[in-house]
Amino acid sequence: xxxxxxxxxxxxxxxxxxxxxxxxxxxxxxxxxxxxxxxxxxxxxxxxxxxxxxxxxxxxxxxxxxxxxxxxxxxxxxxxxxxxxxxxxxxxxxxxxxxxxxxxxxxxxxxxxx
Amino acid sequence: xxxxxxxxxxxxxxxxxxxxxxxxxxxxxxxxxxxxxxxxxxxxxxxxxxxxxxxxxxxxxxxxxxxxxxxxxxxxxxxxxxxxxxxxxxxxxxxxxxxxxxxxxxxxxxxxxxxx
Numbered sequence: 001x002x003x004x005x006x007x008x009x010x011x012x013x014x015x016x017x018x019x020x021x022x023x024x025x026x027x028x029x030x031x032x033x034x035x036x037x038x039x040x041x042x043x044x045x046x047x048x049x050x051x052x053x054x055x056x057x058x059x060x061x062x063x064x065x066x067x068x069x070x071x072x073x074x075x076x077x078x079x080x081x082x083x084x085x086x087x088x089x090x091x092x093x094x095x096x097x098x099x100x101x102x103x104x105x106x107x108x109x110x111x112x113x114x
Numbered sequence: 115x116x117x118x119x120x121x122x123x124x125x126x127x128x129x130x131x132x133x134x135x136x137x138x139x140x141x142x143x144x145x146x147x148x149x150x151x152x153x154x155x156x157x158x159x160x161x162x163x164x165x166x167x168x169x170x171x172x173x174x175x176x177x178x179x180x181x182x183x184x185x186x187x188x189x190x191x192x193x194x195x196x197x198x199x200x201x202x203x204x205x206x207x208x209x210x211x212x213x214x215x216x217x218x219x220x221x222x223x224x225x226x227x228x229x230x
Contacts, residue, residue, distance in 0.1 A: 033217070042118075042202050042220030043157070056217055090156060102147070103218060105157040 002027070004093050012112045013081050021076045021109045025093030031055075033103065034066060034073040037088040043107035049074055078111075086113045116141045116207050120221035128229055135224045137186040137203035144184045145163050145206035147218065148177050150199045157202065161188075164166045200225050 005024045013019050025032050031050045035043035045058040049068035068074045072093075078080055090112050092103040118139040127133050137146070145164055147230040161170045163179035163186060169176050176189045181187065186203055204218040 002158075035218075040222075042222050043218075045217040047217070048217060058217065102159045102162055104159070105149075107156045 004091055004104050005093050006089075006106040008109055008110050010110045010112075011106065012114060014114050015081055015083060017081050017113075018077065018079045019081060020110060021089050021090030021091075023074045023076070023093075023106060024082065025072050025074070025091075026104055029093035029095055029104070030072055031094045032068055033074050033092045033094075034074070035090040035092065035105075036060075036104075037090060037108070038084075039087070040060075046076070053111055082114045083113050086111060116205060116219045118203060118205050118219050118221040120201075120203060120224050122224060122225075123222060124225050126227045126229060127190075129194055130192050132192065133190050135186070135188040135190070135201055135203075135220055135226075139184050139186075139203075139205045139219075141184075141205075142181070142185075143205045144181055146179050147204045147206070148186070149186055149202045149204065151202065151223070152199050159177060160201075163196065190226075193226075193227050195230060198226055198228045 004026055013014045033048040034046040037043040037044055045059050045104045048056040053067045063079045066076045088108045089109045091106045094103050119138045121136045130135045140229055147162055148160040150160050151157050159178040166181040178188045200223045202217045202220050202223045204220045206216050208216055
């Protein structure tokens with residue numbers, strides 16, 4: 001069975017540009033979460049979506065937005081990119097919105113902002 | 115705000131030795147997770163600890179949870195080179211008063227290097 005898939009795997013942008021990252025959860029999983037991992041740090045929670053609704057948001061500026069589609073895939077958008085947005089963006093899926101079990105992470109999208 | 119602290123942040127050990135990584139957290143939670151991350155890779159789930167006193171073992175790794183002390187440990191027995199990676203603990207925290215939406219708060223990670 002396919003795991004969590006993310007695209008693109010690597011991308012380079014310049015300051016001020018916009019980026020869209022995509023995630024397909026494991027088949028049957030209805031909850032998708034996004035995390036940002038800056039080099040040398042643990043992942044930080046950005047968003048959680050369940051049944052196409054935002055269920056939680058971390059301490060990130062409004063430049064970050066996301067949505068979930070009827071097929072449960074998700075997009076993360078970041079506008080007006082800053083150098084500090086350079087990071088590995090991880091998508092995770094789970095069966096239910098309550099994380100009483102494992103979160104399954106994708107391979108991530110590595111964003112470099114120049 | 116929840117704080118999750120791992121100790122040590124860097125660990126260099128010889129093959130065959132034993133060691134323990136500690137994970138302290140600052141708020142009540144009954145769920146704690148351990149993940150492994152290889153360089154440039156994503157997170158691999160190692161253990162899910164869902165109650166006080168939970169102990170799980172897989173190969174040379176054993177994890178335990180003491181919710182009263184707000185402490186989890188990851189014990190490494192007879193380390194081998196293949197265990198070299200960064201290990202993260204993460205605590206499950208409710209995002210709302212109804213307790214129906216959760217997020218994971220991660221520690222900074224422990225970079226483990228096992229030398230021959």
